[in-house]
Amino acid sequence: MSLDATSAPLALAPARSRRSWRLNPSSFTARFLRSRTALIGTTGLLLVSLAAVFAGVLFPGDPLDMVARPFIWPFTTWTYPLGTDMLGRDILVGLVYAARVSLAVGLAAAALAVGLGVLFGALSGYFGGWVDQVLTRITEVFQTMPSLVFVVVVVAILSPSITSIVLGIAITSWPQIARLVRAETLRLRDAEFVQAARVMGMGHGRIILTHILPNAISPVIVAGSILVAHAILTEAALSFLGLGDPNLISWGSMIGSGREVLRTAWYMTALPGIAISITVMALNLLGNGLNDVLNPRVALT
Amino acid sequence: MPRIALRLPDGRVLRYLGLRVVQVVPTILAIVVLNFFFLRLAPGDLAEVMAGEAGSATPEYMALLRQQFGIDESLPAQFAKYMGQLLQLNLGYSFRNSMPVLELILSRAPNTALLMLSSLLVALLLGMMFGAISAHWRGRWPDGILSALTTVGFATPLFWVGLMLIVLFSVELRWLPAGGMSDLQNVHTGLAAVGDVARHMVLPVLSLAFFYIAIYTRLTRSAMLEVQELDFVRTARAKGIAPLPIAVRHVLRNALLPIVTMTGLQLGALLSGSVVIETVFAWPGMGRLAFDAVFQRDINLLLGVLFFSSFLVIVSNLATDLVYALLDPRIDIR
Secondary structure, three states: OHHHHHHHHHHHOHHHOOOOOOOOOOOHHHHHHHOHHHHHHHHHHHHHHHHHHOHHHHOOOOOOOOOOOOOOOOOOOOOOOOOEOOOOOEHHHHHHHHHHHHHHHHHHHHHHHHHHHHHHHHHHHHHOHHHHHHHHHHHHHHHHOOHHHHHHHHHHHHOOOHHHHHHHHHHHHHHHHHHHHHHHHHHHHOOHHHHHHHHOOOOHHHHHHHHHHHHHHHHHHHHHHHHHHHHHHHHHHHHHOOOOOOOOOOHHHHHHHHHHHOOOOOHHHHHHHHHHHHHHHHHHHHHHHHHHHHOOOOOOO | OOOOOOOOOOHHHHHHHHHHHHHHHHHHHHHHHHHHHHHHHOOOOHHHHHOOOOOOOOHHHHHHHHHHHOOOOOHHHHHHHHHHHHHOOOOOEEOOOOEEHHHHHHHHHHHHHHHHHHHHHHHHHHHHHHHHHHHHOOOOHHHHHHHHHHHHHHHOOHHHHHHHHHHHHHHHOOOOOOOOOOOOOOOOOOHHHHHHHHHHHHHHHHHHHHHHHHHHHHHHHHHHHHHHOOHHHHHHHHOOOOHHHHHHHHHHHHOHHHHHHHHHHOHHHHHHHHHHHHHHOOOOOHHHHHHHHHHOOOHHHHHHHHHHHHHHHHHHHHHHHHHHHHHOOOOOOO
16 A cells, blocks of 8 residues: 555656655665665664663663672563673673674774775875885785784783774774775776876875775775674674773673583573674675665666 | 696796795795784793793793893894794794794694684585575575575674584583593594594584685575576586586586685684684684683794794695686686
8 A cells, every 4th residue: 555655646647746855766875775685784783883872871870780680591580681690780781781892893993994904005006016016015914814813912912902902903904995995096096087187286195085085985885894793703702712801891701701601501692692693794784785785787676 | 527627837837836935925024023023012021022921931041032032132133033033943932831832833733724624624515505505596495595594604703603502512412522622531542532533523613614604605606606697508508408417517616716716715714713613612723722822921822823824824825826827727827
């Protein structure tokens, strides 16, 4: 019924359609709304972000406080729907507060990695020659070292804190962005509009910033959202290994402490893992969806 | 039957390999510089860091180290000495384990290799099978289920998969051991010992393979869909060959190339994955060694693992390039 309500008047009287707010079907918004993958990803991510942002409003008080008797299994009482851990802390509250740490680390690490990658990739692709040779070699070095071992070294030496974790993850993940931006820059470097800018006497910095990067941005956005997902997974692994920030709870550290009682209370390990999976899945879906949305050759379903 | 022609290494291939080896030298040099930088960054002087946690080394050894690395000398001179030690394959000594670092790593490396190669094999077999199923029934329910499963596979932390497998198969069902590499209470010999290790391997291998099954499923699916459109497949179909032989002999075989490349380039990621998996399952490999080194503050051992595993990645990248060049006559060798 509702389907007919929108399509019938259009077919009968196209001239009277509300053109003022109708979207151009090939515009970004229209394509985004038609991509099921992107929408599911955005919805999931929005829910997790809202929980993280309003953690303090939803659950005032310290998430590390003991609120009830320990080892209450999930779905057994309405007061603590996801149960309590071995110290009697509310697991739902823990998960919501941990979302802050995981999302913050993911976003900060991805932002830093994208910044480094864009800088290296753009310089390398734009200038070519020996600059490119040197920067490509540096990129290769960072790509060669097994990423988790490398992050562990960085965090262990700088001592575990949220800053060293963000730094470690960013240092190991920028090469992917750099390669991407380099390839895009190489493609655009000799485009006519760039040549025109050069003839006008525009400086290198301005050409890169105003002509090349805006046209290379869509694959970077896609890779960036996947990078956030990757960073959340890496942070979880680090916290699980005991290299997380000792003053904060994250999903990884919840799994790490739940592991101690894995044999008797496996729900303490299972729940944070599910939270990680859902968040990372939402980000991956958003990334894949954006990839389709931003590529005009892909037909959306 | 289409066959993948294996070319013998002629002059061009050898020259290409030589060029790649030369290109690798600066990479190794840069990794050494980074290692040195990290050693300097760690608290304590070079000798203290090299000897592991302060207090565990003898004063004589500390004095020897200080002399060897010339702590009083300038930074470049120190670096030159460090470089010289590495060139002699001397990665230092771990007092915590009373063993030279290189020997320690080499004693653990086979266990990691066993874990990684088995996982890779499982992931390849299952992934190619799932990918082929997915491509064959594209858009129908088997494809839908498998693509939902790969989405989950990409998003789930490996260590969590491992822990959940322990809950299911060791705690609840009591089918398989939860950790270690062999039964320490009843020592087995001969074939029984092999079976014992195999039983201990099942869960870690499955957990590590989990993510890669997802990767290979997707890769095989897209590679097969691409090959399916090509003319020779249509010819085979026109000749009246049954769908299954076409899928296996014509499509899958030709979809192998991207899979080979992927495998070679995954070594670094697999090494990373085995760090967490070895920790979950108390598997005595390099990853577990790195984990222990972190908590014993044995930075030098940790850097030894980083250096050694980076070296392995470089070698495997070279091997992949070579195999790729030998397999595909279209590859442009410059």
